[in-house]
Amino acid sequence: MTTYPGAGPVIHDPMTLPADDSVNAYTFCVELKGSEWFLQKGKMIAYYGSMEFNGIGHGRLDRLVRTSFHSPLHASDWVVASGSGKMLLADRAFDVNSYDLEEGNLTIRSGNLLAFQPTLALKQSIVPGFLTLIGTGKFVAASNGPVVFMEPPIRVDPQALVGWADCPSPCHHYDHGYMTGLMGGLRALTGLGGASGEEHQFEFVGAGTVLLQSSETLMAEQATGAVPHEPGVPGGGGVPGRPGQQAGSPRLPGQLGDLQRRFGL
Amino acid sequence: MFRLQGSKVLAVDMTGDAVKAKNGSMVAYDGQMAFKKLSGGGEGIRGMVTRRVTGEQMTLMEVKGQGTCWFADRASEINLVNLQGDKLFVESSNLLATDSGLRTGTSFTGLRGASQGNGLFTTTIEGHGQAAIMSDGPAVVLRVSSQYPLTVDPGAYIAHQGNLRQSFQSGVTFRTFMGEGGGEAFQIRFEGDGVVYVQPSERNSIAGDV
Incomplete structure (x- = not known):
């Protein structure tokens, strides 16, 4: 905070600007x-x-x-x-x-x-x-807000997660007691009976550092596109028995995205 | 006398003098104050018509009295600017308050204004005194001199002061249309002597998309 509080603003030029x-x-x-x-x-x-x-x-x-x-x-x-x-x-x-x-x-x-x-x-x-x-x-x-560094084992709110270093990728954690049973299902569906909004977390284990932001406002999501349609790629849809594309119509190179498939062609 | 209380509230101590401020930006005062709406920013009929025609509209009020008056607007960061006979160019939406002794007017900005989505005109402030301008995040003040010209993203530009020439640079090439543009297709280049205020945020402008 070099600019405040000031008798006047700090005026930068290429000499006074820091390098990296x-x-x-x-x-x-x-x-x-x-x-x-x-x-x-x-x-x-x-x-x-x-x-x-x-x-x-x-x-x-x-x-x-x-x-x-x-x-x-x-x-x-x-x-x-x-x-x-x-x-x-x-x-x-x-x-x-x-x-x-x-x-x-x-x-x-x-x-x-x-x-x-x-x-x-x-x-x-x-x-x-x-x-x-x-x-x-x-x-x-x-x-959004300063970054806080934490060490695993830790469970974090998905929206507050900025990133992680050195430790293995996280897994999902659901509060079992809260999410199961008839009442749990109703609560999750309707929010009635008080869903705390914290039933789902990312869980980190192992050695490393987890970076959190002190706000749950996300940065605008960058379009990440779709993961390639390959067997073994999570979300890739290439699972045997649930093929990512219709059987009998192999994806041709140069095909117009997946438009045809969406329209059932 | 302008002073900042924190970075988002402007406190003005007055002893019978007046300031011009954005309409509705007063958050508190103590002492005796009178608020009067200034039609057309106190620039007279001609200024009013110019503003109406150019779309560079701002609604100002005149605050006059004894005591302290506090101003703020949507938790924007406030930056104080001292003017000693020079001219400050600022977008009307970024202007919070000026000494009543300062003259305000409009000036043509050309393509720069168009590229930042703020219209083709900008507000000028001239004379001796202080002005308070607003920015999204604390503004960085950058000096421009003959050996150090500066290039600025139109979306981050908020104001400039001094004897500066601005030129509009376009990096639009055939690659831009293929979706492989450099992301900084429009830039304003400042040359001469003066300072430029930029904010650490970019307003939405057509320049942000190419």
Whole structure:
């Protein structure tokens, strides 16, 4: 909070702006010296110097994308910033923090990740809607309210979960006593008799860190697309006996999405 | 005398003088205060017509009296700006209060205004005194000088001050239409001498979608 309370606002210029550090709780400054950063579309608010923003599909970035970007579903949401200068990142006046990973892995809600260094590799988590960063480097994430770090074993509210590092992926936990039986079913269905709204949690076990935001307002969900139709992929629909597509009509390459199937063609 | 109480409430100490403030933004006062609606922002008939025509409308009130008056608007962050004869350009929706001695007017912004979804005109404030502008999240104040030009996202821009030239940059290429745009298709470049206020949030604008 450099701006308040003030005799006057702090005026920043490229010399006083920090390099790869927070300007205040809501704004992060990235320094580019001929280097590159991956960046979610539209999160740049201002920059000094000369920079270029290119979509992931840009030909010259092919090599970079091959080594550090492994999530085709999110490709349209991300750009690569290159050039030299200082760039300010922010997201809807949410809290912004940077984190350093060292030979580590961290999984984060896809809407919360703002930017990362290409020394990290981005992959889709097996948990839908989450992304995993692997390697060494810095990344920037937004949260609604400051982030709290917790250690497993812990059960967390799904809406407060920002991400987790090093520990195994979470599992669902339902309050058994509350959810079962006739009364439980009625309560769950109607909310009558007082559903506390906390019957369902994510449960973490093992060694690691869990990141929570101090609010249950979610970041706008980024479209995560559909997981590939493959056997063994959760939600992929490729389960034997419940085929993801109609029997007898194998999916042809170039088929128009799943429109035909939806219309029963 | 403007001062901030916390970052979201503006306190103005008055001794018989007056301030102009956004209509309905008073949250409390002590002492004796009179509130008067200023039709057309106190810019006279010509200013009124200009504002009506340009769509850069703002409803201001004049507060006059003895004591302290507190202003706030939807828990927005408030930033104080000192003007010493220079000109402040600010979106009318981001203006909370000014000294009554400051002159307000409208000016043409061209494509920048269009790209941020705020219309083609902006409000100017001129003279000697203080103004309070609002932002979504605390504003970052960035200096622009001849060796450091600045490029700003139209959705995050709230105000600028000083002797600045602005130009509109468009990065729209054929890739934009293929859904592979850089996400920052529209930018405003500031050159010259002055400061620019940006907020850590982007309003919804057509520039955010390409």
